[in-house]
Amino acid sequence: MDTSAERRVARIRTTVVAVGVAASLATGGALALTALGQNTAVARSGTSSSNSGSASSSLGSGNLRAGSTTTTHATSSGS
Amino acid sequence: MTAAQDWDVWSTRARVVVTDADILDDAVGAVRELLDAVDLAASRFRADSEIRNLPAPVAELSPLLADLLAVALTAAAQTDGSVDPTVGGTLRDLGYDRDLADLDLAGTRAVVRVRRVPGWRSLHLAGQRLTWAPGIELDLGATAKARAADLCARHVAEQFGTGVLVSLGGDLATAGPAPEGGWQVLVHDSDDDPEAHVAVPAGGAVATSSTVRRTWRRGLTSVHHLVDPVTSQPAEPVWRTVSVAADSCVAANTASTAAMVKGTAGRAWLSAQGLPARLVDRDGGVHLLGGWPAEATSSSSSAGLRGVS
Numbered sequence: 001m002d003t004s005a006e007r008r009v010a011r012i013r014t015t016v017v018a019v020g021v022a023a024s025l026a027t028g029g030a031l032a033l034t035a036l037g038q039n040t041a042v043a044r045s046g047t048s049s050s051n052s053g054s055a056s057s058s059l060g061s062g063n064l065r066a067g068s069t070t071t072t073h074a075t076s077s078g079s
Numbered sequence: 080m081t082a083a084q085d086w087d088v089w090s091t092r093a094r095v096v097v098t099d100a101d102i103l104d105d106a107v108g109a110v111r112e113l114l115d116a117v118d119l120a121a122s123r124f125r126a127d128s129e130i131r132n133l134p135a136p137v138a139e140l141s142p143l144l145a146d147l148l149a150v151a152l153t154a155a156a157q158t159d160g161s162v163d164p165t166v167g168g169t170l171r172d173l174g175y176d177r178d179l180a181d182l183d184l185a186g187t188r189a190v191v192r193v194r195r196v197p198g199w200r201s202l203h204l205a206g207q208r209l210t211w212a213p214g215i216e217l218d219l220g221a222t223a224k225a226r227a228a229d230l231c232a233r234h235v236a237e238q239f240g241t242g243v244l245v246s247l248g249g250d251l252a253t254a255g256p257a258p259e260g261g262w263q264v265l266v267h268d269s270d271d272d273p274e275a276h277v278a279v280p281a282g283g284a285v286a287t288s289s290t291v292r293r294t295w296r297r298g299l300t301s302v303h304h305l306v307d308p309v310t311s312q313p314a315e316p317v318w319r320t321v322s323v324a325a326d327s328c329v330a331a332n333t334a335s336t337a338a339m340v341k342g343t344a345g346r347a348w349l350s351a352q353g354l355p356a357r358l359v360d361r362d363g364g365v366h367l368l369g370g371w372p373a374e375a376t377s378s379s380s381s382a383g384l385r386g387v388s
Contacts, residue, residue, distance in 0.1 A: 067265075078289020
């Protein structure tokens with residue numbers, strides 16, 4: 001299979017894989033997300049509570065730095 | 080060498096940036112397909128979406144919608160309900176009943192009645208099974224867009240082996256290797272607001288919430304889209320803009336939205352989360368938290384800097 005054909009197949013698979021990942025997350029019994037800096041929260045229903053974990057955010061320890069004023073890859077604005 | 084492409088989606092702009100320019104078209108195609116899937120699952124503005132056609136009191140959700148709702152419920156739990164997925168009916172009463180591009184922004188019809196927000200605790204999700212009361216209207220806008228950005232970035236990086244940044248209306252996620260020096264992100268809301276430049280490391284994310292965008296009029300009142308579930312009204316616009324950086328766009332968006340909704344208390348709440356954050360108050364003063372880098376001294380960005388904590 002040539003490169004362009006491989007890429008077309010990969011593109012088609014992307015949605016399938018994304019939905020598959022969502023499915024595994026949704027049916028895995030618990031959805032774990034790195035949450036708000038220091039907690040891994042698990043919430044499966046409006047009546048469950050969040051659980052604290054040990055996951056930490058690498059962006060909470062000074063890894064966000066001042067950026068370039070000459071190069072911009074994207075703009076973050078309200079939407 | 081990075082390459083980028085922009086297009087309109089969900090009344091805002093989508094942008095994909097890749098570090099391998101050769102795979103840009105394929106990456107954009109993959110993102111578009113995933114966004115179409117999210118739209119079909121979770122848009123409250125299209126009659127054929129899954130979220131608009133869920134039976135009550137029990138519904139079996141698709142894996143994708145179950146994931147998006149689980150993310151929304153997690154956000155609600157983490158924010159003591161400030162980010163609530165049951166605000167759909169209230170938003171519709173406030174006039175936000177269609178895509179913003181199709182909304183009568185200068186609408187003269189005043190709001191007569193606004194229904195109370197049912198509250199996220201009225202939803203019970205077990206796997207893909209949702210148990211809920213008839214009449215609740217879901218709105219996953221606050222978190223679904225961020226989740227979509229995370230999923231798109233992750234899958235483009237995994238499928239094509241490239242560094243990637245996906246921005247959906249300014250909520251951006253990255254995956255794979257970053258360009259040298261990091262992803263350069265301009266944080267800037269409306270033209271009147273001060274701007275900041277940050278370098279986001281690989282895997283980082285930034286989200287910005289605003290009370291000056293997505294606004295419309297109802298009668299004599301200006302209305303925005305961030306509803307406070309406690310009052311069932313648009314949140315008091317204490318902050319013009321809140322930007323947060325985190326390891327995922329969902330985490331960043333959850334924090335920025337919650338701080339906005341919490342108003343005056345949002346700053347202390349956000350500080351307790353330990354995430355880098357930048358708040359612009361209603362007078363244009365800038366408040367930096369959690370290691371958000373100090374801003375360059377320029378006429379626009381230094382004016383009104385209120386301190387770093």
